[in-house]
Structure formats: C-alpha cells, structure tokens
Amino acid sequence: MISVKNLNKSFNGKSVLNDISVTFETGKTNLIIGRSGSGKTVLLKSIVGLHEVDSGEIWFEDTLFNKLDFKDRKDIRSEMGMLFQGSALFDSLTAEQNVRFPLDMFTDKSPEEKNERVNFCLNRVNIINANKLFPAELSGGMKKRVAIARAISLNPKYLFCDEPNSGLDPITAILIDELIKELTEEYSMTTIVNTHDMNSVMEIGEKIIFISDGIKCWEGNKNEILHSDCGTLNDFVFANSLAKKLRTTNK
Amino acid sequence: MQIGLYFLLLKKVFSKPEKPSIYYRQTIKEFVYLGLNSIGILSIISFFMGAVITLQTAYNMENPIYPTYLIGLGCRDSIILEFSSTVAALILAGKVGSNIASEIGTMRVTEQIDALEIMGVNSASYLILPKIIATLIFNPILTLICIIVGIFGGWIAGTLSGVITSENFIYGIQYAFIPYYITYSLIKTVFFAFIITSVSAFQGYYVDGGSLEVGQASTKAVVYSSVVILLFNVILTQLLLS
Ligand SMILES: Nc1ncnc2c1ncn2[C@@H]1O[C@H](COP(=O)(O)OP(=O)(O)OP(=O)(O)O)[C@@H](O)[C@H]1O
Ligand SMILES: [Mg+2]
Numbered sequence: 001m002i003s004v005k006n007l008n009k010s011f012n013g014k015s016v017l018n019d020i021s022v023t024f025e026t027g028k029t030n031l032i033i034g035r036s037g038s039g040k041t042v043l044l045k046s047i048v049g050l051h052e053v054d055s056g057e058i059w060f061e062d063t064l065f066n067k068l069d070f071k072d073r074k075d076i077r078s079e080m081g082m083l084f085q086g087s088a089l090f091d092s093l094t095a096e097q098n099v100r101f102p103l104d105m106f107t108d109k110s111p112e113e114k115n116e117r118v119n120f121c122l123n124r125v126n127i128i129n130a131n132k133l134f135p136a137e138l139s140g141g142m143k144k145r146v147a148i149a150r151a152i153s154l155n156p157k158y159l160f161c162d163e164p165n166s167g168l169d170p171i172t173a174i175l176i177d178e179l180i181k182e183l184t185e186e187y188s189m190t191t192i193v194n195t196h197d198m199n200s201v202m203e204i205g206e207k208i209i210f211i212s213d214g215i216k217c218w219e220g221n222k223n224e225i226l227h228s229d230c231g232t233l234n235d236f237v238f239a240n241s242l243a244k245k246l247r248t249t250n251k
Numbered sequence: 252m253q254i255g256l257y258f259l260l261l262k263k264v265f266s267k268p269e270k271p272s273i274y275y276r277q278t279i280k281e282f283v284y285l286g287l288n289s290i291g292i293l294s295i296i297s298f299f300m301g302a303v304i305t306l307q308t309a310y311n312m313e314n315p316i317y318p319t320y321l322i323g324l325g326c327r328d329s330i331i332l333e334f335s336s337t338v339a340a341l342i343l344a345g346k347v348g349s350n351i352a353s354e355i356g357t358m359r360v361t362e363q364i365d366a367l368e369i370m371g372v373n374s375a376s377y378l379i380l381p382k383i384i385a386t387l388i389f390n391p392i393l394t395l396i397c398i399i400v401g402i403f404g405g406w407i408a409g410t411l412s413g414v415i416t417s418e419n420f421i422y423g424i425q426y427a428f429i430p431y432y433i434t435y436s437l438i439k440t441v442f443f444a445f446i447i448t449s450v451s452a453f454q455g456y457y458v459d460g461g462s463l464e465v466g467q468a469s470t471k472a473v474v475y476s477s478v479v480i481l482l483f484n485v486i487l488t489q490l491l492l493s
Contacts, residue, residue, distance in 0.1 A: 050365050070373070077371035088362035102370050105270055 301404030323423020355455030
C-alpha cells in the first residue's frame with residue numbers, strides 16, 4: 001500500500017500538484033488519469049522520489065519514504081520497478097542485458113540463474129528472438145515490453161508505469177494493459193499506472209483517480225466513472241465520438 | 252552556484268560503489284572508449300606538430316653560430332613541456348569531453364538516469380567514476396605516446412628537408428635532457444584528465460530539456476574544460492617549475 005498525504009509540488013514557483021491525498025491499494029491496478037500536462041508524470045515521479053516534494057508525506061506501508069536519505073531509500077527502491085514514458089532502456093545494452101542489469105547490480109545469483117530469470121521475464125512480455133537487439137533496433141511497443149521485463153526482473157512489490165501504452169496500436173495496447181494487470185495480481189504488487197487512454201481505464205481501472213491542473217478531482221472505479229457528476233471528468237471520459245454516442249443512446 | 256553543484260556531484264561520484272565488480276567492468280569499457288580510441292588522432296597531430304616545430308626552429312636560427320643540434324633540443328622541449336600535456340589535453344577536451352557530455356546528457360533527457368536512480372543505483376558514481384579512473388590512468392600513456400610520436404615527426408621532417416642530419420638531431424634530443432620535464436608533463440596530464448572528465452560529466456549530468464540542451468551542454472563541456480585547463484596550466488607550471 002502506498003499513501004500520499006497533502007502532497008504539493010511546484011517548479012520555479014509554478015504550482016504543479018496541489019494538496020493531493022490518495023491511497024493506492026495492494027494487488028490492484030491503480031490508475032492516475034488526466035489530460036496531457038495535468039501533472040500525472042510529476043505525481044508519479046514525486047511518489048518514487050525522483051522529484052523532491054515541497055510538502056506532504058509519501059508512505060510505503062509504514063515507512064515515510066520522502067523523509068529518508070539516499071541510503072535508506074535504497075531498501076525500498078530495490079522493491080520498485082518503473083516503466084518510463086519513453087521506456088528509458090539503456091542505449092548501450094541489448095534487450096537481454098537491460099533486463100539483466102538489475103540482477104547484476106543487486107543480486108548474487110549465478111550466471112545460469114540470471115539467464116533463466118532474464119529469459120523468463122522476456123518470455124513473460126512476449127519478446128521472442130529479439131534478446132540480442134539494441135534498443136535502437138526495437139519498435140516502440142517492443143521497447144515498452146522490454147522495459148516492463150526490466151521493471152519486473154527483481155520481483156518488485158511496487159510497479160509504476162507512466163503511459164505504458166501511449167503510441168501503440170489498440171491491440172498491442174490492450175495486451176500491455178492486460179499484462180500489467182496479470183502481473184499485478186500474480187505477484188500481488190501495488191501498481192500505479194498513468195494513462196489518458198479511456199480504453200485502458202475501462203479495461204484495467206480497479207481504482208482510478210482523476211487529476212486536472214494538479215488537483216485531484218475525482219476518485220472511484222471503472223464502473224462509477226461513467227456516472228460521475230464531475231464536469232471536467234465527464235469532458236475527459238466522453239471526449240471521443242464513440243463514447244459520446246454510447247452516452248446519448250444510454251440516456 | 253554552479254561550482255557548489257559541481258562539488259556536490261563529485262561527492263556523489265566518490266561515494267562507495269555498490270558493486271565493485273561492475274565498476275571494474277565499466278572502467279575497462281571506458282579504457283577502450285575514451286583511451287584507445289584517442290590514440291589515432293593524437294598520434295597524427297603529434298607527428299605533424301613535431302615536424303612543424305622542427306622546421307620552424309630551423310628556419311628561425313639561420314645564424315651559423317648556433318649548432319644545429321639545438322633544433323633537436325628545441326623540438327624535444329616544446330613537445331615534452333607544452334604539446335604532450337596542454338595541447339593534447341585541449342584536443343582531448345574537444346574529443347572526449349564533448350563525447351562524455353553528450354552521452355550522459357542524452358541519458359538524462361531520455362530518463363535513463365532516472366531509471367538508474369529508481370533501481371537504487373548511485374547514477375553519478377556508476378556513470379562518472381569509471382570514466383574518471385579510466386582517463387586518469389590512460390591519459391598519461393597518451394602523453395608518452397605524444398612525446399615519442401612528436402619527436403619522431405620532428406626527426407622525419409628535419410632529415411627529409413635536410414635542415415639537420417640524423418646524428419645531430421639525435422644528439423640534440425639527448426643534450427641537456429632533464430628527466431623531470433617528463434614528470435612535470437605527466438603530472439599536468441593527470442590534472443587535465445580529471446578536469447576534462449569531471450567538468451564534461453557535470454555538464455551532461457545536469458542537462459534539463461531535450462536534444463537542443465544536450466548539444467549546448469556538449470559545447471559548454473569543451474569550452475569550460477579548455478578554460479580550466481589553461482588556467483591550471485599556469486598554476487601548475489608556477490608550482491612545479493619555479
Ligand atoms: N522538470 C520540470 N520543470 C518545470 N516544469 C515541469 C517539469 N516537469 C513537468 N513540469 C510541468 O508540470 C506540468 C505537468 O507535467 P506532467 O509531465 O506531469 O504532465 P502529464 O500529465 O504527465 O502529461 P502527459 O500526459 O503529456 O505526459 C506541466 O505543466 C509541465 O510543464
Ligand atoms: Mg506524462
């Protein structure tokens with residue numbers, strides 16, 4: 001479980017997150033949704049400590065994470081996996097070496113055990129025959145999947161995904177959503193996913209928060225989201241024409 | 252403000268590595284990448300600098316009362332004292348410095364540094380320490396190569412153009428030889444290596460933005476490390492030769 005309490009964050013005096021409080025639950029896929037520029041990435045990066053917050057508390061179970069120094073954070077970080085918006089694979093390493101990197105750095109496994117784990121993770125995300133390719137030689141969707149494999153290689157307790165399926169075709173996008181959901185349940189991780197894709201929301205949204213201009217406007221699940229009375233959320237949910245039609249026929 | 256940040260970064264770089272074996276592997280990679288790959292360009296430049304210095308010395312001392320072996324001596328001392336350390340360092344600032352800044356800067360803007368941090372890796376140390384160690388060890392070797400190739404270039408140019416005989420040149424490069432000059436040159440090189448690597452890495456590590464900023468950081472890396480090298484050249488010369 002991860003709890004955020006009264007979190008504020010600004011850049012050069014410009015407020016980006018405004019008094020956000022929310023609890024993300026274990027074993028569930030928690031979604032942060034909102035329009036481009038609403039502050040999703042900043043919120044996620046603040047939670048994991050890549051941005052220092054101005055005020056507020058971030059709890060990982062019973063540990064007040066944002067007050068720890070670099071050394072003490074390491075223990076919790078070793079249980080985190082993160083998928084970045086741009087994949088962030090290491091350019092100089094092959095797909096396989098990218099997945100192996102955390103194992104080399106933080107475990108004392110034998111080379112055979114590491115190989116086995118690497119292959120397992122790559123299989124899990126359906127990367128086949130691309131183990132020896134460099135990130136520059138992979139397609140966008142493959143990069144995302146290798147990045148997921150790297151994020152789960154150490155069996156993390158916490159998984160963070162920043163727009164895991166942006167820029168992918170609808171079928172691959174759903175595959176990646178399902179993969180994240182399955183992994184979350186299989187290993188009962190606390191997963192937080194940023195997205196602005198309504199398909200993902202309806203597919204995997206067990207717990208959803210909606211932020212607009214850095215303010216949390218709404219919280220609920222995928223069944224409730226279609227019937228909220230929050231105006232900005234409705235604009236967001238019913239932005240595409242298909243959803244609009246559905247809504248008018250339902251009325 | 253920048254200088255404070257620079258020293259904070261150095262502190263992070265020199266904290267205890269999490270896994271020495273991985274650092275060792277990275278350092279070997281950097282030997283090849285930053286060291287071996289610089290031998291070619293430095294050898295070519297050294298050769299021609301040695302040649303030009305010899306010819307210029309020869310044509311500037313037409314007066315027959317000076318013995319010609321002084322040409323060899325002039326070539327030797329110019330190469331050892333200034334060229335092999337300072338000029339070579341300026342060339343390396345251009346080649347290695349811009350390379351380091353753009354590599355680390357790209358990792359910053361593509362979130363690869365964030366990815367390291369999130370795993371709990373000390374990104375500053377992991378990315379920068381192997382480069383510093385590799386250049387501190389390898390650059391003195393480059394300096395020695397520059398000295399040898401530079402003097403060889405002088406010998407070739409001097410004998411082929413006929414301004415000096417082979418015997419006189421060889422006598423000249425041994426005449427009144429002060430071994431300490433080589434030590435002086437090597438000490439300067441070690442300082443310059445540290446300046447190039449740390450200043451360039453600093454520029455790359457704190458890039459904020461996109462590819463445009465990475466380009467600017469790599470230019471700044473070359474400019475700042477060159478200026479600092481020239482400044483330290485004066486200071487070190489005063490300390491070591493006075
Ligand atoms: N490092 C930074 N420095 C200054 N401002 C920033 C920084 N990072 C983000 N911002 C600002 O914070 C706001 C929120 O950005 P954020 O990246 O969180 O948006 P987002 O919701 O993730 O959008 P998208 O869906 O496009 O990824 C934006 O207005 C952005 O300009
Ligand atoms: Mg974002």
